[in-house]
Amino acid sequence: MYHLRRLLVATDCTERAQRAEVRAAQLCQQHGIADAELLTVREGAEPDILAMITNTDVDMAREQAATQASLELERRAGMLKDDYGVEFSWHVRFGKTATEIAQRADEIDADLLVIGAHGGNFFSDLLLGNTADRLAHLCRRPLLVVKNGPRQAYQRVLIPVDFSEESHRASQVALALVPDAEITFLHAFEVMFEGKMQYASVPRDVIDHYRMKAREEARTDLDRFIHAVNPENRQAGSAIVFGMPGPAVRDYSKSIQSDLIVLGKHGKSRFEDMILGSVTRDTLEQTECDVLVVPSGDRGLGIS
Template structure:
């Protein structure tokens, strides 16, 4: 069972990051977290550039950048204390953002990392990956990517499942992070070799029989998955849809507008995801919902 007690918020103090900070503050309030930290990471080359401009030492420039960043974080922490009654500690680090966030998360034994969703240049994201995308691969803790300005706790949560152990972990994380929310479990199913049957001109009614059998098998497996989860008497909805997982999740989220999508991350390599597509990345890039990514057991 997941317990969200140690929480790390990675922020660049932008408007999008402010949404993530506010969501994190709500979660700290709701879960009564013992550890809650605002972390900002400055690029390691920034002090060197500033030192040249100021004609000073790198050490002096580093101290100045850290002081200014710390002052901004402290102000943000005070705002969240006034608005939500929660206390954040503040930390400034230098280096590559994704790497430093992961290191700090491990130092704090973080139960949840929260970050704002960032848009960007398509080609640079494709070649280099943005921070959120990198963290979905590197982070060993659940990662919450926040897109929306929060007004209340999560109320409608969508959990796409494929009946794997990763799906079960995602279901448990969804129940834990949103204890008051309505949960919908969504499964996308296909018929094995349907394309080949169509190519071979198999009669449509025979293909429909195969689809019905696949649907019934999926419903049975979904009931088994839900039946094995400690839900505390909460009502959980089921949805089974024919199609590929990525488009099914995207279209279902567009139609139902959940506050949060929770996904269990499989241990595939980045090359496999580039070639085959990633439901996780599609959910982050192509839906309007916040996305919680739950890593596979033992990390990514």
């Protein structure tokens, strides 16, 4: 079972970044978490630039920049405590954003890392650049990308699955993280060699027969999967759709107006990481709701 005990929020201290901070505070409140931290990463070259502008030495400039950032984090932590009764500590680092965030998550053994997306084109307008994309590859901990201003706890959660161990792990995390949400498991299937059959002018009824058979097999596999990941028999919906995973997730999420999508991230090889990465990028870029990416392996997952 997944246990959410320690949470890290990476923020760039902008107004839009408050979405992630507020969602994190809500999760802390819902799960009774008392160990949470706000982290901001300043560019490594900032002290050098500041020192040149103010005609001071680099160490003093670094201290000034850290102090300024700490004061802002303290202010934000105070607002979160006032609004949600949650205590946040804070930390400032200098360097490459994604690398420093991932390292800090390892240092404090975070069970969940939360960052904010700014909207628009996800990868051109993301918190501190394409930080989420890099973090999804660097970080071995669940990564929650918050796109929307949270008004309530997550209500409708979509879990795309491919029956892999990664999907199993992501489902465990989702069921524990959002115990009161409406859960839907989604599997997208395709018919092997359908394109070649169409090219060879195989009759439509023959192709439909293979598609129906593939759907039935997918339904059986999905029912078995849900039973395995949901031992408490929590009520959950399921859907089988024909098509490629990326577009299927996007379209089905829109149809049910999900407010969270939970994806399992592969990574046993460069090829697998690239394939899942394309689905993850499509989901992050083309869907409007928040996205939780759960990595492979059990490091930082708090699963027992």
